[in-house]
Amino acid sequence: MEWAISQVDPKKMIQTGSFRINPDGSQSVREVPLARSEGNLLDLMESVCERMQDYGEHIDSSTNRKSYIRIKSRSGEAMDLSEATLDSRVTASLKFACETVVEHHEDEIIEFFSHETDNVKDKLCSKRTDLCDHALKMPHDEL
Numbered sequence: 001m002e003w004a005i006s007q008v009d010p011k012k013m014i015q016t017g018s019f020r021i022n023p024d025g026s027q028s029v030r031e032v033p034l035a036r037s038e039g040n041l042l043d044l045m046e047s048v049c050e051r052m053q054d055y056g057e058h059i060d061s062s063t064n065r066k067s068y069i070r071i072k073s074r075s076g077e078a079m080d081l082s083e084a085t086l087d088s089r090v091t092a093s094l095k096f097a098c099e100t101v102v103e104h105h106e107d108e109i110i111e112f113f114s115h116e117t118d119n120v121k122d123k124l125c126s127k128r129t130d131l132c133d134h135a136l137k138m139p140h141d142e143l
Helices: 003-008 038-054 086-102 104-112 120-128
Strands: 013-021 028-034 055-059 064-069
Touching: 003 038, 013 038, 038 055, 038 086, 038 104, 055 086, 086 104, 104 120
Parallel strands: none
Antiparallel strands: 013 028, 055 064
């Protein structure tokens, strides 16, 4: 999601707040950057799990630990796929896991990504949701 947020023009703004007119004739409207607006983040979350098809499984030969690595570059350049296992069952499983996390933790995801916070993935994964104890040691590109 950070990558998708970074692709939005930082100059684009969106008005949020109440569009009702107050008794004094003013409105409670404010402008916020579109990239981190709740509406934009909700749109991004709708498609983030679709991008799980861009990942393959990697099994560390020394520890037998599974991880997921990007198999399709965002820029179109060739990638080394020698250590990746490309399997539709893995992709389907990864997509299902993503959808489950997004469904159960939508509010937390919006909360963290709406503010420019350092280490969003670490805070979300370990401190707020307890989804993964080893999160601080592993990269999470899509988040």
